[in-house]
Amino acid sequence: MNQVIKELAQKNDRKIVFLIMDGLGGLPREKGGRTELETARTPNLDAVAAESECGLHTPIGMGITPGSAPGHLALFGYEPTQYPIGRGVVAAMGIGFPLQAADVAVRVNFATQDAEGRITDRRAGRIPTEKCAELCEVLSAVKISGVEVFMRPVKDYRAMVVFRGKGLSDHVEDTDPQATGVKPHAPKASSEQGKRTAEVTAEFVRQALGLLEGRHPANAVLMRGFAELPTIPGMGELFGLRGVALAVYPDYKGVARLVGMDVVEDLADLDAQGRALKKVWADHDFFFVHHKYTDSRGEDGDFDAKVKEIEKVDAFLPSLLELGPDVLVVTGDHSTPAVMMAHSSHPIPFLIHAANLRPDGTTEFGERACARGAWGVVPGTTLIRLALAYADKLAKFGA
């Protein structure tokens, strides 16, 4: 369908905003109760919903729990199953690393191991980003014959490494055991193609453990998401959009870069995102505003804190509306119910607001209210199409 959309896309000055609350969808805390979003006091969202068309969306498909990258790809109009993106690439793009074709990017967690090499903390006591940067400097001493190694901090205990050289491939399995009390896996090729890279990785780990010796709690590295750059047509090429991302967290900037968006750097919070939005308003027509902490508090299992994060976004909304977007979509990239402390497959509520549509009588922005909205449950990839249509950016199909 995106080939059809590409042929119909027409440019104009209308502005589309996607306001994304990460992990927005939730579940009731107790039987008969309300979800996080249904609990939150959201007078501004409710007022917009009353003039909107509402529904729920599934980013990948019914019953599929989306990771953050595919969840966002769907929102940006890309079928996630067609464009698998490894975690390593997301990390590299997120920090703006100039990834080249055939580079292999890998997410690295600094971790803590005991004297026997068993992992005791998969996040090295959540060391701060500055510490992470310092350790990446230390690891830049790693030398591997025929391979360039780029080690970079991401955030907190998260870093990434890129291997560049001949004969490398991303066919390598994670070394992260996803558990404590056990040793990391030895690097292992998942196909013949990955053998050289598995050897390179083993050598990297060997040298890294030497360099990190005595640097407790960050005395080990866990590697996952071996990935090469996928080929994805940009939102400019596909939809004629000039997009820009206003996100605090690196991973979301990474996905945005991958689909050709500009990225505003150094945004600390919603206030900063709002100020930046005003600055880039004139030069773009697609705005991706991302709020991370709804997901974080869901992952923490903190229902009330997630409610508060939603209320923060509600309080932010009027300043966004003042800019007068022609089309506003408010939704999430997946559900993260606090009661599950994890991403889930539950569909995510959305509203789309524009001049020419049929308000569907939804007076409260919530999961159950949106389920009774005009659109029912739709694929997440269709939201961008609706937005393009309501911004008059799609020509008529056929005579």
Added chain:
Amino acid sequence: MNQVIKELAQKNDRKIVFLIMDGLGGLPREKGGRTELETARTPNLDAVAAESECGLHTPIGMGITPGSAPGHLALFGYEPTQYPIGRGVVAAMGIGFPLQAADVAVRVNFATQDAEGRITDRRAGRIPTEKCAELCEVLSAVKISGVEVFMRPVKDYRAMVVFRGKGLSDHVEDTDPQATGVKPHAPKASSEQGKRTAEVTAEFVRQALGLLEGRHPANAVLMRGFAELPTIPGMGELFGLRGVALAVYPDYKGVARLVGMDVVEDLADLDAQGRALKKVWADHDFFFVHHKYTDSRGEDGDFDAKVKEIEKVDAFLPSLLELGPDVLVVTGDHSTPAVMMAHSSHPIPFLIHAANLRPDGTTEFGERACARGAWGVVPGTTLIRLALAYADKLAKFGA
């Protein structure tokens, strides 16, 4: 899916009627207001809706604005993106021109140009059909070596030309600049294949301008929609249906012919359509009854007039019901909101009425009411399947 349907299709005497109001879907005229259909007094449609299953459909996909031909193809069960139909073919089929494989059909508008050859009126003051027919006679004097030229009137200022000869192709761009104050484009091939046809077209235009000299306001021709006949399996072959079209306008007869329907000619209005329906009732089992003026009044931006056209169809409904169709579908091929004065992407309300179904509590045939109906928003291509099923024309799938 149509391959599956084809294998399941079974014939019986049950009658299916598709009553299509062109451009039926609408939008509220003012904030908080009702759409054209919601405004119209439709006691008969409302009564049928109360015994029906209702929903909304998107002929091509969410956010895609359908042209008339693809909108109808979807209603007849054909995925419009799989069967692109050029405007020229629609025009030729519409007037019953016996198009052959490899013919190139082109829509021609008579237009007005000034002394410098700049277009001042793209519709030549909307000359009547008789004038158009007279001018087509004049242009039948065009002679091009190795090419047969068939010039025929369509309606008002609209005509069509068919080029028949060796080495022709539809890979030629429109000469219609879609604007006034500028000259028409010179005929240009869109690929190597189209070169000969572009030359033929240039010669056609050269001779036509000579023949039309002094015939102001129709002293120029604009050409668009160069097209060859696509290969589409008929509704008989796919669904086992013997279909017939009862339409006033040529283009809709054209699409109906393309999918193998019989066509009743010379129908002036709904009364004539109703009388013709009785005559063809015994010999067919699929009846396509088309009302054009809902779309026309929407395109005019005349909300109240569109409301009246809907009410006319409502008044027509009882005479149709007297025939006792086994399945009745009432819907449109796309939306044409008067406030937009154009086709739009908004989903179109539908009802399906038959003996064995679950009335869903819809008591008013309207966009918002149908959104709360049993089916939600479905692809337009699925309506024919529902109709076949409810007419018991589809066998069980699998043991």
